[in-house]
Amino acid sequence: MAGLIDFVNVSTDGFETSPVVDALAGLRANEARYFKNKYALDFVTKPAAEAPELVDYVNRVLAERDINFASKPLEVTDMLIEGVRWTYVFYESGLSVNVLYALEDGGKRAVGFKLSMGMDVPIELASKFKFVRQKSKLAGEIRGSYFVIKGKY
Secondary structure, eight states, X not given: OOEEOOSSSOOOTTOTTXXXXXXXXXXXXXXXXXXXXXHOOOOEEEEGXXXXXXXXXXXXXXXXXXXXXXXXXXXXXXXXXXXXXXXXEEETTSEEEEEEEESSTTSOEEEEEEEOTTOOOXXXXXXXXXXXXXXXTTTEEEEEEEEEOOSOO
């Protein structure tokens, strides 16, 4: 569902090809709720095909750990909040990748992975990361992991 993401009435628009469509839509809504509650910011996505530069940016950061996902990117968003750039890519497999990148040197910089309920850990991450579980009213159970970014992007 390109556009404003509603976390009250969760929509699967844009994710119809995902094998975990409902869980992925819930994960997207969970992120929307976070940004609305924490920053009073609306979470707005667009189809990945309309913003290939965002997918390329996330891929450049992932290359730091030799990670390249085979899954198709479906939706993306990019926000600047209090000097921190947040970039999200939602993949057909049910994976969400976010890059948190402080523009000021010495700030927080990390890549976060969230797995939708029902999806297997992607082979690209299976041997490199351990995942913790988090309960979500919108997404069921989310498994997540992250790594700290070393390079400059």
